[in-house]
Amino acid sequence: MKAMSTPLLVEKKAKLMLKGLVLALVLFFPHQDATAGQAPVDLGSAESFVLLAKSGITTTGVTAITGNIGVSPIDSTAITGFGLILDSSGKFSTSSLVTGNIYAADYADPTPVNLTTTIGDMAIAYTDAAGRTLPDFTELGAGDISGKNLAPGLYKWGTGLLIDLTGVTLTGGANDVWIFQIAGNLTVNNGAIVTLAGGAQAKNIFWQVAGGTGVAIGTTVQFKGIILAEKGITFNTGATLTGSALAQTNITLIANTLTLDANTLTLQPWHKFPWPMFVPAITGRKI
Numbered sequence: 001m002k003a004m005s006t007p008l009l010v011e012k013k014a015k016l017m018l019k020g021l022v023l024a025l026v027l028f029f030p031h032q033d034a035t036a037g038q039a040p041v042d043l044g045s046a047e048s049f050v051l052l053a054k055s056g057i058t059t060t061g062v063t064a065i066t067g068n069i070g071v072s073p074i075d076s077t078a079i080t081g082f083g084l085i086l087d088s089s090g091k092f093s094t095s096s097l098v099t100g101n102i103y104a105a106d107y108a109d110p111t112p113v114n115l116t117t118t119i120g121d122m123a124i125a126y127t128d129a130a131g132r133t134l135p136d137f138t139e140l141g142a143g144d145i146s147g148k149n150l151a152p153g154l155y156k157w158g159t160g161l162l163i164d165l166t167g168v169t170l171t172g173g174a175n176d177v178w179i180f181q182i183a184g185n186l187t188v189n190n191g192a193i194v195t196l197a198g199g200a201q202a203k204n205i206f207w208q209v210a211g212g213t214g215v216a217i218g219t220t221v222q223f224k225g226i227i228l229a230e231k232g233i234t235f236n237t238g239a240t241l242t243g244s245a246l247a248q249t250n251i252t253l254i255a256n257t258l259t260l261d262a263n264t265l266t267l268q269p270w271h272k273f274p275w276p277m278f279v280p281a282i283t284g285r286k287i
Contacts, residue, residue: 038154038177041129041206043226044121045114046246050100050260052122053233053247056080059097061237061255067244068100068260072115076104081253100260122246126228129179129208143184146192152176152200160184160211167193170224174199178206178225185211186227190218190236194225202226202243202261214247 050067051057056078057071063081071078076093079102084093090108092101105112136153143159147166152173161182170178178200186209188194196202205225209215214231217223220238227233227245234252235241241258245251 037152038132038179040177040204041125041179041226041228043125043244043246045118046122046125046244048260049118049244049246050241050258051245051251052118053251054119054249056250057082057253058250059253059256061253063097063253063255064099064257065097066099066259068103069098070103070115070118072103072105072112072119074104075106076102078250079104122228123248125246126208126230126248129206129228130181130210132179132181135181149197150178152178154179154181156181158183160187161209162187162189163192163194164189165191167195169195169197170200170205171197172200174201175204176200177204180205180207182207182209182211185209185213186215186229188215188217188221188223191220192218193222196224205243214249215245217241 046052048068049070050065051069053071055071055074057069057080059081069079076084082095082097082102084095084102086093091111092103092107095102103111103115105115132154134154135156137155139157139159140155141148143157144162144164145168146162146164147168149169149171151171155178161180161184172178186207202224203226207215207225207227209227209229209231212231214229215227215233217233217235217239219236221236221240223239223241223243225243227243227247229245229247231247232249232251233245233247235245235254235256235258237254239256241256243261245258
């Protein structure tokens with residue numbers, strides 16, 4: 001057998017060393033791209049609010065809310081239809097319509113400062129959701145996802161987004177994340193249902209809406225997820241929400257049932273929550 005020449009032997013060794021280096025780099029610095037899955041959007045202290053708005057929250061009809069609600073920088077006069085009862089501490093109000101506390105910028109310290117932080121956290125969360133890059137899907141359905149079954153990932157539209165009566169299904173595991181970047185308005189037609197399958201959780205679904213009107217949820221809609229709206233959010237008669245509605249203007253309710261996703265509350269460190277919460281579905285007590 002002919003012996004390998006010295007130059008060929010050196011070349012072979014160099015190739016082996018290069019392959020070893022590449023393998024080491026892959027193991028220690030794994031490539032990150034959109035297919036690796038999105039991290040959840042961090043809501044900070046806004047996480048304990050089912051409703052949070054800058055310019056007001058209004059309700060008519062028989063509404064039932066589980067979770068905290070709050071407004072800032074507008075004061076408590078912008079929270080209407082709830083029959084607010086100011087606590088003796090002056091720090092929050094209660095209502096027969098709300099299982100939780102109600103906060104406004106004109107309440108006693110430390111509520112104004114805490115609300116400033118929480119509204120800031122809402123803005124940071126919106127910017128985070130809007131700024132995610134490398135979308136898995138762009139312009140899916142030309143802005144109409146009605147009847148579709150959507151995998152986890154980052155979705156982006158340069159238009160508004162429609163969900164009609166046929167609804168939409170989100171299928172994935174308990175830790176999977178959906179982020180919907182919507183440049184226009186979000187319109188959910190009457191009777192639509194957002195169905196979660198395979199263990200998907202409302203706390204991991206983020207609807208970032210940049211439209212000039214905002215979000216319109218039709219009558220009897222069953223909606224899931226965290227709505228981050230640059231403008232307003234309207235829930236029409238009988239619509240329900242599992243998740244949160246966080247608006248940089250106002251929120252309008254008409255006989256709705258809105259429930260904070262209880263799974264969110266059991267996993268977060270205490271320092272994120274300057275707010276007491278009441279979560280009867282889990283603890284039956286304030287936490």
